[in-house]
Amino acid sequence: MSVPFAKLPAWADYGLIPLINLAVAFLVAGLVVLLVGENPLRAAVILIDGALGRGQAIAYTLYYATSFIFTGLAVAVAFHCGLFNIGGEGQAYVGGLGVALVCLAFDSVFPWWLTFPLAIAGSALLGAAWAFIPAYLQARRGSHIVITTIMFNFIAASLMVYLLVNVLKPASSQAPQTRTFLEGGQLPKLNWLLEAFGFSVRSAPLNVSFLLALLAAFLVWVLIWRTRLGYEIRTRGHSPKAARYAGVGESRIIIVTMLISGALAGMMALNPVMGDQNRLAIDFVTGAGFVGIAVALMGRSHPAGIVPAAILFGILYQGGAELAFEMPGISRDMIVIIQGLVILFAGALEHMFRPALQALFASFGSRSVAAEAKQRGGA
Amino acid sequence: MADAAIELVGIDKRFGAVHANRSISLRIPAGTIHGIIGENGAGKSTLMSILYGFYQADEGEILVKGEPAKILTPSDAIARGIGMVHQHFMLVHNFTVLENIILGAEGEPLLKTSIAKARSELERLERDYGLEVDPDAIVDDLPVGLQQRVEILKALFRGADILILDEPTGVLTPAEADHLFRILRQLKDEGKTIVLITHKLREIMAVTDNVSVMRQGALVATRKTNETTVEELAELMVGRRVLLRVDKGPAKAGDVLLSVRNLTVKDARGVTMVDNVSFDLRAGEIVGIAGVAGNGQTELLEAVTGIRKAVSGTVMLDGRPVDLTGAADPADLRKRGMAHVPEDRHHMGLVLPFEESENAILGYHRQEKYAKGVLLDVEAVRADALEKILKYDIRPADPRLRTANFSGGNQQKIVLSREMEQDPKVLIVGQPTRGVDVGAIEFIHKRLIDMRDQGKAVLLVSVELDEIRSLSDRILVMFAGRIVGERDSEATEGELGLLMAGVEEREAAE
Numbered sequence: 001m002s003v004p005f006a007k008l009p010a011w012a013d014y015g016l017i018p019l020i021n022l023a024v025a026f027l028v029a030g031l032v033v034l035l036v037g038e039n040p041l042r043a044a045v046i047l048i049d050g051a052l053g054r055g056q057a058i059a060y061t062l063y064y065a066t067s068f069i070f071t072g073l074a075v076a077v078a079f080h081c082g083l084f085n086i087g088g089e090g091q092a093y094v095g096g097l098g099v100a101l102v103c104l105a106f107d108s109v110f111p112w113w114l115t116f117p118l119a120i121a122g123s124a125l126l127g128a129a130w131a132f133i134p135a136y137l138q139a140r141r142g143s144h145i146v147i148t149t150i151m152f153n154f155i156a157a158s159l160m161v162y163l164l165v166n167v168l169k170p171a172s173s174q175a176p177q178t179r180t181f182l183e184g185g186q187l188p189k190l191n192w193l194l195e196a197f198g199f200s201v202r203s204a205p206l207n208v209s210f211l212l213a214l215l216a217a218f219l220v221w222v223l224i225w226r227t228r229l230g231y232e233i234r235t236r237g238h239s240p241k242a243a244r245y246a247g248v249g250e251s252r253i254i255i256v257t258m259l260i261s262g263a264l265a266g267m268m269a270l271n272p273v274m275g276d277q278n279r280l281a282i283d284f285v286t287g288a289g290f291v292g293i294a295v296a297l298m299g300r301s302h303p304a305g306i307v308p309a310a311i312l313f314g315i316l317y318q319g320g321a322e323l324a325f326e327m328p329g330i331s332r333d334m335i336v337i338i339q340g341l342v343i344l345f346a347g348a349l350e351h352m353f354r355p356a357l358q359a360l361f362a363s364f365g366s367r368s369v370a371a372e373a374k375q376r377g378g379a
Numbered sequence: 380m381a382d383a384a385i386e387l388v389g390i391d392k393r394f395g396a397v398h399a400n401r402s403i404s405l406r407i408p409a410g411t412i413h414g415i416i417g418e419n420g421a422g423k424s425t426l427m428s429i430l431y432g433f434y435q436a437d438e439g440e441i442l443v444k445g446e447p448a449k450i451l452t453p454s455d456a457i458a459r460g461i462g463m464v465h466q467h468f469m470l471v472h473n474f475t476v477l478e479n480i481i482l483g484a485e486g487e488p489l490l491k492t493s494i495a496k497a498r499s500e501l502e503r504l505e506r507d508y509g510l511e512v513d514p515d516a517i518v519d520d521l522p523v524g525l526q527q528r529v530e531i532l533k534a535l536f537r538g539a540d541i542l543i544l545d546e547p548t549g550v551l552t553p554a555e556a557d558h559l560f561r562i563l564r565q566l567k568d569e570g571k572t573i574v575l576i577t578h579k580l581r582e583i584m585a586v587t588d589n590v591s592v593m594r595q596g597a598l599v600a601t602r603k604t605n606e607t608t609v610e611e612l613a614e615l616m617v618g619r620r621v622l623l624r625v626d627k628g629p630a631k632a633g634d635v636l637l638s639v640r641n642l643t644v645k646d647a648r649g650v651t652m653v654d655n656v657s658f659d660l661r662a663g664e665i666v667g668i669a670g671v672a673g674n675g676q677t678e679l680l681e682a683v684t685g686i687r688k689a690v691s692g693t694v695m696l697d698g699r700p701v702d703l704t705g706a707a708d709p710a711d712l713r714k715r716g717m718a719h720v721p722e723d724r725h726h727m728g729l730v731l732p733f734e735e736s737e738n739a740i741l742g743y744h745r746q747e748k749y750a751k752g753v754l755l756d757v758e759a760v761r762a763d764a765l766e767k768i769l770k771y772d773i774r775p776a777d778p779r780l781r782t783a784n785f786s787g788g789n790q791q792k793i794v795l796s797r798e799m800e801q802d803p804k805v806l807i808v809g810q811p812t813r814g815v816d817v818g819a820i821e822f823i824h825k826r827l828i829d830m831r832d833q834g835k836a837v838l839l840v841s842v843e844l845d846e847i848r849s850l851s852d853r854i855l856v857m858f859a860g861r862i863v864g865e866r867d868s869e870a871t872e873g874e875l876g877l878l879m880a881g882v883e884e885r886e887a888a889e
Binding site for chain 2 (some may be wrong): 220226227228230231232234235238239241242244245246247248249
């Protein structure tokens with residue numbers, strides 16, 4: 001049976017729909033705030049002001065966003081190949097080991113700008129290595145990548161605790177963390193960037209890995225839409241049968257995609273480990289791997305959507321911390337609820353408002369294009 | 380004139396910008412078989428869906444047996460005596476025939492009593508209409524023709540006296556189709572009204588009393604079947620004169636380009652789908668493989684093109700061996716001059732969400748002419764796509780349009796242009812005109828003959844017997860995974876039909 005529909009213009013598809021979804025998520029979140037007995041409007045003001053009100057706040061917001069861009073890109077690249085990489089958390093964690101090893105080895109010898117490329121390579125390499133095993137199992141054994149990557153998050157956590165407690169901790173220390181890196185293992189802050197816009201920043205963790213994240217976003221766009229490898233990744237993602245038909249080796253494309261995805265997740269570690277804490281500590285990822293899933297869903301797996309989505313989640317993180325501080329009725333968990341709602345509306349219910357919007361566009365519809373949504377039913 | 384079973388007055392339906400039905404008025408006399416014919420997207424299914432309550436018309440009125448009817452859901456339609464036999468059967472495969480027939484019409488809380496009642500009713504229906512089928516058989520075990528009979532019984536059991544059949548012969552052998560037509564005539568003699576939706580002109584001529592032609596959402600003509608011709612109907616459907624016969628000269632067969640010996644293929648469950656198949660394909664000839672869908676043609680195509688691993692067999696492509704049981708892969712075969720138009724256009728031959736130009740290089744995307752260093756040369760890809768679009772008259776002529784937005788015929792032209800323009804030695808084609816409108820069929824057939832005349836070896840697999848007969852120089856018939864016979868292009872439909880049903884083979888076994 002023919003089901004005609006009107007195609008949405010790109011700006012509505014990539015701009016309007018996420019905005020509507022977001023608005024609904026916040027509306028429902030507002031109801032939850034109301035339920036807790038607080039004023040949702042005041043909560044919104046505190047949240048926005050806490051995230052964007054001062055230079056300091058903006059710097060924190062962008063610092064969080066940096067991590068989310070990396071993990072969001074990691075999830076998106078896998079999405080394009082039809083793979084759901086839930087292991088960003090573990091890949092980033094193990095990626096941190098790569099950063100730490102490079103910094104511990106070279107921080108007394110090299111300036112930061114020489115250590116940085118090595119640390120990028122180290123984080124990408126170990127992140128990719130951590131993604132390789134689930135990828136191999138999926139490609140050759142058919143073990144579902146969602147299950148294996150989740151499992152590998154736990155294995156990564158245990159492995160890192162073991163390494164930090166037994167291997168990497170200086171003998172004199174009580175805390176399960178490496179020694180603090182010397183200057184050669186510390187990334188410069190980006191305070192000057194915000195100050196150039198007239199904001200004052202006292203001390204904030206925003207660092208040059210933010211610029212690396214933006215570069216990575218651009219490179220991911222090039223990879224997916226402008227290279228033959230990206231073409232093959234998308235082919236396999238849309239239709240495994242078409243990929244087989246086109247001679248795209250299934251195992252190879254799964255493994256290569258997951259290596260890229262894992263490398264991007266691993267590079268997230270640069271931001272907190274080398275850019276902020278200057279040491280490798282337990283649990284430094286703090287959920288950024290999972291936020292990456294939300295970011296990729298919301299950004300519709302496109303770098304141009306992922307960067308704003310990551311900044312949005314940066315706002316939620318930073319503003320949420322302020323909110324929890326200002327409003328006694330609201331804890332940090334509230335932010336998790338809002339995140340959950342955003343994932344629900346932007347991801348799971350992504351298409352909820354689409355038919356209505358399509359009908360709306362179609363009724364204006366000179367530019368709309370009719371199509372056969374389903375294979376013909378004899379019509 | 381007899382009373383109208385169904386009368387449609389000014390039915391109008393839009394889906395957004397698409398005008399699916401334009402003010403359609405139609406009168407179907409009771410006790411007749413009425414054909415509705417038209418190309419894909421002409422609005423036939425939409426119209427029947429409105430009649431059966433899947434959609435509501437924006438405007439217009441439906442009268443059933445002279446009374447205005449508001450049909451909001453299929454149950455409203457059933458209550459008014461309208462039954463529908465869908466193209467894809469709506470049966471529960473692991474239920475018995477009887478259980479399927481009472482599904483949704485159980486009537487009583489306890490199955491036992493309703494089954495007993497249904498059984499006697501079913502026996503009466505079978506007797507009255509000559510629709511024998513074992514009520515206790517599991518549906519999955521029945522051949523397709525009998526499953527269709529269950530669908531018809533289901534509608535009759537619900538008291539239907541107006542039956543709508545949507546492309547009923549798509550899955551049947553010619554003999555099964557003939558049997559279905561006998562049943563339809565008998566139902567008509569018993570006073571039932573039948574609406575037959577089809578795109579096959581021959582069926583319309585064979586069985587209907589009246590025929591209505593739809594084009595672009597409008598009903599363009601209604602004719603008495605015995606007062607019209609196939610040519611007139613085709614012209615009404617397409618809006619211009621159509622060449623139904625394929626003009627081709629005799630084949631000049633050359634060297635063997637593809638030689639298949641003892642090929643055996645199993646599916647994922649280990650069931651043998653292709654059983655020890657051997658054949659040769661020569662330059663400058665079209666070899667057709669006829670057979671009812673599901674007799675191993677799909678697996679044969681996929682094995683020969685390297686998509687599916689074969690269990691055993693040797694294959695030579697242009698004089699050199701191909702390891703179909705191991706190392707062969709589609710990319711490699713493509714480089715060696717094998718092009719493949721797959722059966723499953725929507726999932727295999729195309730990536731529907733891609734823009735047209737991206738599909739125009741699928742499988743050939745590693746060629747140097749599309750590369751700019753490590754990057755894909757998007758401009759070159761689009762320019763190349765536009766060239767093919769113009770050459771094959773693909774509409775709309777926009778390489779950046781999403782492939783899903785092209786019609787079936789134009790999608791198939793995208794695949795054909797991609798594969799034919801590579802100048803292959805061997806062209807493997809599966810169901811080239813499935814879901815393609817009449818105008819495009821003519822074009823595609825002509826192209827295939829052109830390929831043959833250029834000295835390509837063409838292997839054609841199709842479930843459309845007419846297509847096989849009009850294009851092929853030699854015809855192989857597949858049944859249950861084996862090639863059960865070879866005939867030349869002069870073979871009659873009856874002869875091939877028997878082979879397709881496996882008759883000859885059974886006789887030989889006895």
